[in-house]
Amino acid sequence: MHRITVIGGGFAGLTAAITAAEAGARVTVYEAHHTLGGRARTADAPYRTNEGPHALYNGGPHWTWLKQRDLIGALAPLPPLETARFRLRHHGALRRTPPFAMLKLLRRTSRQAPVDTDFLSWATDLAGEEAARAAANYSAVALFHHDPGALSAAFVQERLRRATKLPPEAHYPRGGWASLIDRMACRAWNLGVRIETLSRVDTLPGDTPVIVATSLPAARRLLQDDSLTWPSGRTVLIDLALRTRRGDAFAVSDLDAPGWLERFTAQDPTLAPAGEQLLQGQIPIGPGQSRADGTARAEQLLDLAFDGWRDRVTWRREAVADGRTGAVDLPGTSWRDRPAVDRGNGVYLTGDQVAAPGVLSEVAFNSALTAVSLALGRTSLDLKHA
Structure with missing residues (x-):
């Protein structure tokens, strides 16, 4: 049975954890904060604000993936x-x-x-x-x-x-994005994923494939790789x-x-x-x-x-x-030119500023699936069952 370590419990990290666990891997997620979600966190009541504008586009691949797993939940009607x-x-x-x-x-x-x-x-x-x-x-x-x-x-x-x-393609989970993250976390727990909050990782474990699901600056520090940069807003x-x-x-x-x-x-x-x-x-x-x-x-x-x-x-x-609003591509560049998902030696990078297609959170989702496929030694994963 494969063992996979995921560093970061945001949208990309939870997507990777669920996908790997569904494929039969034993997964541990380490999250530095006391709550999961990353930039998809929602403030507590009475004012439930997201950390920046968030929208779930129903034309993207993550919509299908979430819907198949009954994770979208109630949506606020436009x-x-x-x-x-x-x-x-x-x-x-x-x-x-x-x-x-x-x-x-x-x-x-x-x-x-x-x-x-x-x-x-x-x-x-x-x-x-x-x-x-x-x-x-x-x-x-x-x-x-x-x-x-x-x-x-x-x-x-x-x-x-x-x-x-x-x-409109844009939709909003009722109660803020934290409601979506909560459902994803429950799915992960039910699949046997071990989730450790308040667990900051400063050194990569060397015995299992590692999926780094943090911001690009945090990944740059963790991996000590100055090439991990890309323009953002x-x-x-x-x-x-x-x-x-x-x-x-x-x-x-x-x-x-x-x-x-x-x-x-x-x-x-x-x-x-x-x-x-x-x-x-x-x-x-x-x-x-x-x-x-x-x-x-x-x-x-x-x-x-x-x-x-x-x-x-x-x-x-x-x-x-x-630098927290996703990748932007300058003339002459496309998503393929961003930092690669495969960093070598069993380390894989996910997030919204890496080499994966899509709009906004779709980049994080697609990079997470790519990372799990590579970590498990597969060319692709079946979105319905893997």
Whole structure:
């Protein structure tokens, strides 16, 4: 019987542990914190905020895998489109529809974007500079990067299409992502996986295959491998609880600069006390910008979309997510160029910044399955049974 050690109890680590245990391996998971989840943690009540925006895309492979194992659970229903109050900021004002030329970039019939050209240049040739900048800024909802137009056109196009698909692919586990993590942990325990929390690993065990399911910086330190780097975003996260007022927007996307606000209690009232609304904003900031810069931009969006919000605040929290928002691919690179899953000598790397396809958490999922396949000496795993 194979023995596998998994370092990290987040989404990737639990995916790897469940997959390996289902294939007959004896698995031990070591998690440095007292709770599982990694970036998929959800704060305790009364304000159940995720550590940054999280969405489960039903067009991805992890949706099928989770559904087959009855792990998705209850989902928060999206507000009907006719009542959702989705707004776009363009030229400093709120509007209901995007610039018409921007729609050219969203059509499924539009040509495939190249890998080796930046998105802004490619999109400008197709739809004009104004539409290209608006589309690039809108794509920040799935990129968390201060300059999406400078990234690979193919990389941005894939995320833009997934984020604007109708009906929406994005879904939200009711009660926050911690509910999904709890179900995954229960599945792992029922399969006999040994889970050790408050167990930081500083030295790799040498007697079993090891799957490192941590952030890329943490993996770099653990493996003492300076090559484990890849560009990511730097984003100001702002969480607000407001006293409820009828007419507030469901979501606001900034087309003048990258940024996004969403009222999560519009779909899941359990995230905040009765009579209060929970909002989360993500405002990407550049290398020379501060948290205060991002906060100021978030407050500009709030002023436009949430009338009297300053007098309605009951709770507030701010943070900066630096290099914690997944990989971004520069022109001339793709997911294949990121740090490889197989690090040699029985060590395998997973996470959302490694060489695996997909959008957002799909990268972590795909890398976890690849790592387990390699650790078990298989070319692939059956997603239904392995």
